[in-house]
Structure formats: structure tokens, C-alpha cells
Amino acid sequence: MTVIDILTRVDTICKKYDVDKQRESNISGDNAFARLYGAFETQIETALKKAEIVTKEKNRASAVAMNAEIRRIKARLAEEVPKLQRLALKRVSFLSLLLYLSQ
Template sequence: MSVIDILTRVDSICKKYDRYDIDKQKDSNISGDDAFARLYAAVDADIEAALQKAETASKEKNRASAVAINAEIRRTKARLVEEVPKLQRLAMKKVHFHLIL
């Protein structure tokens, strides 16, 4: 197998799974028609926001404000935990669909 064959195969695989690249979707602001990609992007954005809030809470001097931020983080975490089964179902549907093709 030559280098050109390997590069061709890698390129075709990258094109096939390009729509699942979250970084490219964020850059282009395309939600697409894929339910899994949309939900995953939303969950990823919520996680990033929660991480930023956690950093803010750790630097906060006012204890009451830090407690309020931490409570908001806990609520976000609880909501995200509820999204995990939905993501798993959509992922299994996507895997099943690709196995059929």
C-alpha cells in the first residue's frame, strides 16, 4: 500500500465523519439535520459554560455569590445528566443506521 493510497483512504474517512466534528460546527454555526450532533453540541456548550462558572466561583470573594454560582452549576449538572440517556439512544440509532448501510 503506497502513501498515496493511505492519504486517499484517510481523506475519505475524514470526509465521511466530518459532520461530527464539533469544532467545525461551532466555527460555521451549522446545526445540521443530525439530531445527535445538535444535542451533543448543546451539551458541549453547556459543559463549557459550567466550567467557566466554576472558575468564576473559585475566584469569587463573596461567599454568598460563590454559593449561588455553585448552586447554578449543580442545577446545570443535573440537567446534563438527564441528557446523557438521550445522547446514548441517538448514538445507538446512528451506529445501527450506519451498520445497516
């Protein structure tokens, strides 16, 4: 699974559960979903920056080491996708319940 695949899956989850509105309503990050999503964004950005650096790297040993680090980041992210999806589902269920009760 490439970084782009992981990014695509996370974006799909976010669009499906309307994450942007949730993030705006809970900027403080006091819930698990906001913290995990923030960590995801940071790790994806880091992996993409390192991948860009690797393409410009002249030293092959350094490039191999950075590629290995990128693979480890991708593996961690792939393991966390189901957790993010479960938290998003719980968060959306909670928000829909609040909206229902407020009407």
C-alpha cells in the same frame, strides 16, 4: 455526580460510537444527535467556566448562587446522558447500515 464525571461519561459515549467522524460527516447539524451533542458541549464548557470563576470569587453569596447554578446544569446534563446514548446508538446503527448498503 460532578461535572468531570458527566464530561467523562459523555467522552466515553463519544469514543465508543466514534462521534468525531459522525460530526465531520454531518456538520450541518440536521440530526438530533448533533444538536444534542452540541448543546452538551456548550453546557459543559459553561459549567466549567463558572466553576473556575467560583474558585476566584470573593463574595460568598455570589459564590453560593453560582454553585447552585452549576448544580442545576449538572442535573440537567445527567438527565440527558441516556438520551444522548440512545441517539448515538441509533446514529451508529444507521451509519453502519449505510456502509453495508454501499458495499
